[in-house]
Amino acid sequence: MTTLHKLLPTFIVASSILFTSCSKDDDNTQPNNYTTVENLLNEINFQGYAIVTKNGNDLVRQGFGLANESTELPQDFNLAYRIGSVTKTLTSAAIVQLKRDGLINSFNQTLDEFDTEFPNGNQITIAQLLSHQSGIPDYQLVVEQAFEEGQTLDEADIYNVITDLIAENGLNFTPGTNKQYSNSNYLIAALLVQELSELPYHQYIQQKIFNPLDMTNSYKGANIININTHAQGYLNGNSNSTYPMTIAFGAGDFSSSPNDMETWINAVKTNWFTETEKTEIFAQDVPNGYLDFGLGWFTTQEGNTTMYWHGGDINGYWSMIGFIPEYDSTIVILSNKQDNTGLQRNTIIEQLLTNEFN
Template identity: 30%
Template structure:
């Protein structure tokens, strides 16, 4: 595709009347999906040769005979070239779409322009089948509004980036990299990315595999020192897919507290779980596992002969120009590094707790920026790092797992997604690739703020959001009944949909401050529908009706409150008046 991108400028120089006609014809007649796939696959597989033909034909408005096309393109007069010239001409639906009485070469010239637009992703047909229904402009407007809510209600601090077809649709920083020094976050701020680091560890293993230096299906004991006998049946592939059955050491009591503050040798870390019995038979069960990825880091070092940090620098950070990505070390001066903050309550936050990041090693020890993570996600679209066969293996679910080689894999609606979330010391990161979109959200305040933002944006683009914040725009004008339907649909789509009574109350309280009492009543009513056993939900609704002198509705809700808790003093007091 690199040559295709290089040709894009030349293709755009085609006459506007010509190109718009092709797109209009294509959109109007709605080619059958099977026909579209056949044409797209055929043209994509020989894309560079098609473009040579396009260039030659574009120089002659009246078309060219076949021999001159071959002479002009320097293509061989072989069966492959004949197929390139024949396929568009022989397809009956192409002829029908064009509907022209001109020569076949002229028809072919026009159709090749259409094929070029398909290759370059300039038509909307495929996207309308499985992609977002929103335009890039609509997406940017919605994310801007959503983030205003997130900052106002959740005190979001960090960076959000949305890319579509390689183009940034939205990119903005919020809050502070350092609140004590009043240094704002920027798009170049470097954040701890937690377990998103695992995608780099897995890529290191996979690169060694591509170079035939590692066998993914060999026992890990082939590459590890002091390997207990009951690890013999565990493979590297099972470590990658979290199906090894090994105990995850970060969940052990002995790996808490002061253990996190001190630096430890790799032997000391592995000794925490080396002698513990397996939790499941290798390969039979998925269980997210930090021990496995710690071992993968050691395997990279053993096979490559250099430290994991050096390997990542030499093979990824430097050649891929990930200039703002590296290993997070406390003693290292890292320009533009963000500090982490713990959100105690709505109005109070403090410095995050300290840990020794050396212990995070291959499981979560990197820092990066949103821009670098975008570059990293894009790598898996090309053969810059991995051959096509290997990339398919990376993005294929392992047996008994929803994990590939370093990535979580699932679908949102009908849209395949590969992604990874990460959290460490109140930093949270989510890197998600779905269709032609990349969504990145990173936060340095709160345990999962960045992750919630990313899931809401993905939900808005493709199905339903993941938290109440994703429907807050609707909460500013919809009725309680419609909002209840929306919440229920969101819960069906995303069972962990984040909503609770307090979050709903916060929205209603804010509407009251804006003197939007009518809509606030809809939101307080929504709370009674969502939480019918809550005395406070009915109390708040009753007090709001009382504020607009609607005594009938106020008394009804105070009585409902007392049915739940006959001792509620406030409801009793209101009823006495």
């Protein structure tokens, strides 16, 4: 039996590294009296661009703070931000597209069908990759250490690191018996996209998602941002936008704008997926007060309100996109001020579900 995560009183959020949890008792950014989304974001000192809609009306659509404090560049609807693990929603959609293209037959196919030498590959399905049920250990800390020591690894090298970790230490748990967030799942999924489509992963995303939806400000992130097209990322008041993006391959390496992310959310909540696909992708029947993983998306259930979403964190930035069907709500929050604790995202989710969508 898989494990669900209790939503209240603790929120558990996805980051590019791991889950971080915060209790309301420890959250010093909790607003005293909720009034509006704009006031909430001001009260928690949010910096970035936020879009929240409800039943066709904007609750907020504006920038907060500066996109670049040195040049005094304002936040902007079409400015790019690193989106971190929100990338995973694109990778999972690419896997769905592979199935549409007939390049995979089922999400229940096992990894050994694609790599006969993958350790325990006969136990791990594509669906378990995308829903973090594989038990595959996360490579990130190991690979970041290698980069700090001067090694240069590409995605194929990181794949070998993952298989070596499994060969040496085994899986973290028997596939399908638990759920544990791991970037390894999505690097493997992105390589699967690349192998089966015979196109570079980012090119496949461009052709199958960005071009049809006219998402012109979404692209593979560079190690160093272009300050003419990106909001500058910050940590503790200092610029912090450099990261070896190969480490985040398929798991967190895209940049996008609020405009494009709104386009993506609106497509997802309407007709980008078929109704049959939606029942496979989004976790169903989540108990009140709990969070569960689907195929590239989280489902949070609070009372009669269901929120589908994903978050991300990467040097200098944090992000969250999602939607709430009961209120025809679209949520896009892209920040250029890194929040290592996840407190801002947790607070926003809690306050929206408690005060705005209930």
